[in-house]
Amino acid sequence: MPKIKTHKGAAKRFRVTASGLLKRKKRMHGHKLTKQSSKRKRNGVRAAYVGPADAPNIKRLLPYL
Numbered sequence: 001m002p003k004i005k006t007h008k009g010a011a012k013r014f015r016v017t018a019s020g021l022l023k024r025k026k027r028m029h030g031h032k033l034t035k036q037s038s039k040r041k042r043n044g045v046r047a048a049y050v051g052p053a054d055a056p057n058i059k060r061l062l063p064y065l
Contacts, residue, residue, distance in 0.1 A: 007062065014058055016062070
């Protein structure tokens with residue numbers, strides 16, 4: 001049985017926590033931050049978790065993480 005390749009785009013965007021959840025960054029925090037309020041910028045710093053409906057698809061892309 002051959003090894004499964006890791007999807008490198010997904011590997012750069014997601015991390016698996018110790019409890020098995022998938023951690024991700026929030027959107028809209030890459031550039032053009034001057035027009036955003038401080039509250040929006042501050043809330044974009046915190047990590048978010050992938051929802052239960054999307055988690056199985058992403059875990060399939062990350063077989064060894």
